[in-house]
Amino acid sequence: MMKDYGLEGYSWFKRLYKHRVKWSTALNNEYFSAGILSSQRSESTNHAIGFQTSKTTSVTDFFGIFETTVRRWRSEEERKEFNGIRSTATSVYPLVDLLLHASQVYTVKLFRIFERQFALAMGTRATYLPVDDPLLVYRVHPAASEDGAHHVTYDCSNQLIECTCRKFQVMGMFCSHIIRVLHMHSVGEILNMYILRRWIKFSKKAVWERLLPSDIRRSERCQ
Numbered sequence: 503m504m505k506d507y508g509l510e511g512y513s514w515f516k517r518l519y520k521h522r523v524k525w526s527t528a529l530n531n532e533y534f535s536a537g538i539l540s541s542q543r544s545e546s547t548n549h550a551i552g553f554q555t556s557k558t559t560s561v562t563d564f565f566g567i568f569e570t571t572v573r574r575w576r577s578e579e580e581r582k583e584f585n586g587i588r589s590t591a592t593s594v595y596p597l598v599d600l601l602l603h604a605s606q607v608y609t610v611k612l613f614r615i616f617e618r619q620f621a622l623a624m625g626t627r628a629t630y631l632p633v634d635d636p637l638l639v640y641r642v643h644p645a646a647s648e649d650g651a652h653h654v655t656y657d658c659s660n661q662l663i664e665c666t667c668r669k670f671q672v673m674g675m676f677c678s679h680i681i682r683v684l685h686m687h688s689v690g691e692i693l694n695m696y697i698l699r700r701w702i703k704f705s706k707k708a709v710w711e712r713l714l715p716s717d718i719r720r721s722e723r724c725q
C-alpha cells in the first residue's frame with residue numbers, strides 16, 4: 503500500500519509502517535494481547551471514565567472520579583474472585599478428562615471460552631502429514647470444508663504443541679486445532695506451561711506467590 507499509494511516520501515506514514523507489528527493484527531500474532539484490540543482498550547477507558555468527564559472538568563474533579571472508578575473496579579474484582587473460587591463450571595458436553603481439567607483450573611468465564619473451542623474441535627478433521635521429523639504434524643480443518651486449515655505440530659515425548667493459527671500466543675488459550683489433536687492422543691490434562699496464571703482460579707494468589715496451577719490445585723485440596 504505504501505508503494506501503490508506513493509506514500510514512501512511521507513515521514514508520518516513511514517513511521518507508522520515501521521511500527522506495523524504493533525498495530526496490525528495480521529502481523530502481531532506472536533504477542534500476547536488477551537485477544538483485546540488496541541481500539542477496544544481506548545473504548546473501554548472512555549466507557550469507564552470518559553462519560554463522567556468533559557473538557558471543562560478540573561484536574562481535582564477528574565482525580566476524584568478516577569479514584570471512585572478504581573475503587574468500584576477493585577470491589578467488582580473482589581466479588582468476581584470470590585464467586586469464581588467457589589464455583590466450578592458445568593458443561594452441556596460430556597466432561598471428558600481434558601474438559602474436566604479445564605473446568606477445575608479455569609475461572610467460569612475462561613472455561614466457557616475453552617468449552618467453545620472444544621465444541622469447535624469436535625467438528626474438525628485432523629489428517630496426519632508424514633514428514634521427515636520426529637514431531638507429529640497434523641492438518642486440522644472443519645469437517646465440512648478445507649477452508650481455514652491449520653497445521654498442528656505435536657511432540658509426544660514432552661507434550662509440546664503449537665498451531666499455525668497462533669491463538670495460544672495471542673490469547674493464552676488453546677485453539678480448536680490443538681484441542682482436536684490432544685483429544686485424539688487421549689491427553690487428559692493441560693500442561694502447567696500452557697495454563698496462564700491470569701486465567702485460573704486463585705489467580706491473584708498464583709501471580710503474587712508465583713505458584714503453578716498444579717500447586718494451587720494441591721493447596722485447594724488441602725484446605
Ligand SMILES: [Zn+2]
Nearest residue numbers: 665667677679
Ligand atoms: Zn490453531
